[in-house]
Structures are given as structure tokens and as C-alpha cells.
Amino acid sequence: MIQTPYLLFLGDAPDGLAAKVAQGIRDWRPDQCVGQFRLEGCKADLGLPDMSLADAYANGARTLVIGVANRGGVISQSWRAVLLEALEIGYDLASGLHNLLRNDNALAAAAQVHGRTLHDVRVPGVAYPIATGEKRTGKRVLAVGTDCSVGKMYTALALERDMVALGMKATFRATGQTGILITGAGVPLDAVIADFMAGSIEYLTPDNDADHWDIIEGQGSLFHASYSGVSLALIHGGQPDALVICHEPTRTHMRGLPGYALPSLEAVRDTALTMAHVVNPNCKVVGVSVNTKAMGEDEARAYLAKVEAQVGVPAVDPFRHGATRLAEALAAL
């Protein structure tokens, strides 16, 4: 568990996109963001107060989160100076970078001297068990995608927000680096050893109140040749009571796989349900979440209506119109 609240480190981000991890934290956990820390030349701005390390610490911040991608995969001297000072002041550090903080000798030594923790959320910190397939109490909904990067995390976070607004018990369960930094906990599923994938998801979504929903962030797609095994492990480890199909309608091919067409929504529905019924015979598809960013309002409404008629379940864009209809469909299960 990563200590909150956070100071968000934006470094020398060349644009807002480079700071998308920080943006995700700011969008979904604004209460946990004391401020932002920017180096000279930083072009990203989250609209949070710019703070020094000392001031943010005095205002309660306990973890400096690296919310920006680094250039060339190395921690630069200008970054390192800030990170070392943060450890000295009393911050833990959290990072989803490919090159691990713990492998930086200067940072590792400083963390030891000052008794601080380096959270490299890209690698598992737990020896996960092999999945048992045993039924757990409580309910679970899983986001499944026609492709990678179609909005599964966003859909799950919007569901959490709107389920809680309806008075439901709901917890977002992160399975990727950004989600883990947003919530402070989770399983970095793509870095888990094959034998323990489904078990890590059982670990992530344990027994809970009968009326509590775990909202499991999906990964990949059953129809994505590179990552499908991860997607199936989520279904079998998650034992979902409900699935939400996530889709991005402007894709011309599967992400990173030129020549691979996207599956139909019906194909995703049918295969995901067949697999889900192995572990939960009552699992249902409750809705479709569409990323309509590329469409005007009328076009988006028309597209959602078409999908809804086609698949026979509510179709929404949770960013544009909220996820309340999906939350209501879950409440009605």
C-alpha cells in the first residue's frame, strides 16, 4: 500500500501526454493530491498548486509519485537530485517506470539511510498463490475489451464513482501500473509469472460483503494475439458476476498488430461469457462502454443507440455521459 496523500512529480514533461499517469491520479483521486512539482521547462500542468518538496510535506504529502514518462529510459541527474532530496525530507517514492528506482544505486542507498520505501509498481511485490477457483463472497464486475487501450481503466473508475454515488459498495481493483498509482494498491498483472496470473486476481479480489462490488480493471483482449492470456486469467481469476464490454470504434486494426481486424462486440460477448461461465455460471454482460471521443454529440448518441439495439444491453460513454446506467444494471442483477 502506497502512503497518501501524494505530491505529483511532473519533471520536465515535454507535453501533457507525457504526464498522463499524473493526470489520471489528478482526475480520479484529486483529494489525494496535495500539489504538483515541476522542473524548469515542464510543459504539463495539472492545475494543482506548484509546491516545493518541503511545503508539500508540511501540507501532509507523504509520497512523491513520478507521474511522468522519462526520456530514453534513464533517470536524469536533474530528476535524481529531486528524488534524493525527497527521500531526505521523508517522502516515499512511487514509480511505474520501466527502469526501477530500486536499481538506481544512489536512490536505493538513500532510501535505506532514511528508512523510506521505493514503490516500483511495475513489478509484483507479492508471491501470489496459484488460483484455487473457490467461490468468494461478494460480487465482481470485470471490464473486457475488443482491444487494448480502449478505456477499460477509465470505465472501471467511472463505474466506481457512479456506483458509490448511487449508495452502492464498490471498490476499483487496479491491475495495471497507472491504476495502481491512482489507488495506491493493486496487481501489475502483465509482470506476473504465468502460473500465478489467475491466482493474483483471486488475491486482489478476496471475500467481501455480499452486497459489495469489486470493479476489476481489465487488460488486453481475448482477441489480442500478444496479450490474450492475461485477459483470460482475469476472467478465470476474477470469477465475475458481470462483464462490461469496452470498445473504441475508430480503430482500424488491433493495437500494435497491423493486419489484425477488431472482433465484433458479439464475438467478444460470446467468448468472454463462455469462459466466464466456467467459473461463474451466472455471469452476465450488463453493458457496453464506448469511447466516442472521436465523434460529435449527435453521432455519439446515434452510435450508442445502434450498439444498444445490436447487443441488447445498455451502451454508454462513461466519460461523456457517466456510467450511471451501467451502475443501475449492476444494482439490478
Place this chain on the structure above:
Amino acid sequence: MIQTPYLLFLGDAPDGLAAKVAQGIRDWRPDQCVGQFRLEGCKADLGLPDMSLADAYANGARTLVIGVANRGGVISQSWRAVLLEALEIGYDLASGLHNLLRNDNALAAAAQVHGRTLHDVRVPGVAYPIATGEKRTGKRVLAVGTDCSVGKMYTALALERDMVALGMKATFRATGQTGILITGAGVPLDAVIADFMAGSIEYLTPDNDADHWDIIEGQGSLFHASYSGVSLALIHGGQPDALVICHEPTRTHMRGLPGYALPSLEAVRDTALTMAHVVNPNCKVVGVSVNTKAMGEDEARAYLAKVEAQVGVPAVDPFRHGATRLAEALAAL
């Protein structure tokens, strides 16, 4: 690549089952087995000449393969003495044990001093790529199972034997520890990091002659809640032209999962084909391989005839009757 031929180390195996890895090597690669090495009290016997380390080395053996499970997960002093002497004589060591040879300080030091290699086949020795999904030349057949441990490795090895006997070009591709020790190479798929599973199978089965068949050892089952992700990665990384469904008819539940019934052969066929068609639209199920060990000859024949009528493809027990009919079905594709 593990150097051959082998001397098979049976240690103090309490029974034949404890030496099943050595038995597999002896059954499938007898030409590569110079002899067996047994400690006092060993109850396993492969029918190979008992040889000293020095004699076997003089007869050409270059790797001492630990073909036996160790008790309590530790390398005992009596084992270690033999392994150290082997390194000194000039052997490499190969092991599928959970506790790695390289983590044994005495063995690691001796290997370094003598310039020998410790092959811990349970862990990957390669940084596998992410799968690209690109079409490779050559043909591939994959064993898929209704469950774990139903005979997928045996089926694949029998197919290799009988395809070669028919004059076909065929190579068994190991994806598990025993298979790797049998063939001297392969991918320990259950120990691969999630993101690289499908890529490791692409790596294992690269471009080849147009009329060459890779016979890919299957793992797990799409319907096994603990390991299904591995099975799907095999389908998407393998890009199979053909599938053989493997089945063991006496199972009352999925291995290790009480309460989980086995899927029907039709369910495995339909889901495996749906997933295979993502990467290879021409993939076909060419046969069913049944482990009829628990049946008398008449019962086995009747059961195989029933399965053949039910699924509409050849059904054979490759151990009992050979895999020639499956090989012919592949040749006819």
C-alpha cells in the same frame, strides 16, 4: 541447448514414479542416454546400464541430468557430492527442480571453477519478445487439453515419432520442464512473465520449411481456472494450423479443482478453434488423443469409436495404438 548425450541421475528415488522425468527421457530419447547413475537405496530402474560418472563420461556422456524429484525441496549432501564430482569430471548439470542449482553456493562455485554450465530448465534463460502475431512459414500443430496432465506431452512426442516414420519433417517443441529435459531445449512457459507468454511461443516456433511441422507441447486447458491464460497464449503464439484435443476420460473433476467438471470435447473444440482462428483462419481440429490406460482393450476401442463418431475426427490412444492416424490427418491437410 543442453549438451548430449546424458547420464541420468536417479539419486535415491523411493520408487519409479519419483524418477518419471528420467523415464520420459529414456522412453523418448533412448539414443541420448548413455546410462543411469543410482545412489544406494534407489528403487527406480530404467533398464539402462548402471555407470560411474567417470565411465559414462568416457562413453561420451556430457550432461548429468537430475531425473528425479528431491525430497523436501532440498539438495541433500549425498546428491551434492555426486553433482560436485560430475562438475569436476567435466559434466554440465541439468535440472527441473524447484530449488535451482544456481542458488546452491557450492554447485555455483564449482561450475565456475570448472567452466561448466548449470541448466535450471524451470526458469527462462531468454528475454522473450512480445508477440507480433506475424505469420511464419512452416506448419504447426498444438495439443490442447480438456484438463491439465491428460497426455499432451506424450501425444506430441508420439506424433513426432510417427510423423518422422512417415517421412514427414517434424520437430517436438517443449513448453514444460520434462519436455525441455527430453529434447534439450524449449520454453518453460509456466515461468514466463505474463506479457511475454505468446511471444515466447513465437520464439520457440520460428520460420521453417513450408512442409515442416512444429509439434507444440500444450499446457493446461482453456477450461482450467488456474492455468487457462497459459493455454490461450499457446494458441495465439503458436498460430496453429491444426489442433489435437487431448483427453483423459476417468477424471471426475478438473485437476486440483474439486467441484469443477470437465468440459465436453465439443466445448474445447469450439472455443479453441474460435481463438485459433484469430491468428490462423484455416486452423482445424484433426483428431482426439485419449489416454485409455484405465480401460481394457475392448473398452478402449469402443470408447475411441464413440468419440470418433461424436467429434467427427480420428480418435486414437497414441500410447496404445500409435499416432499414425493423427500424422496421416496432418499430412492430408
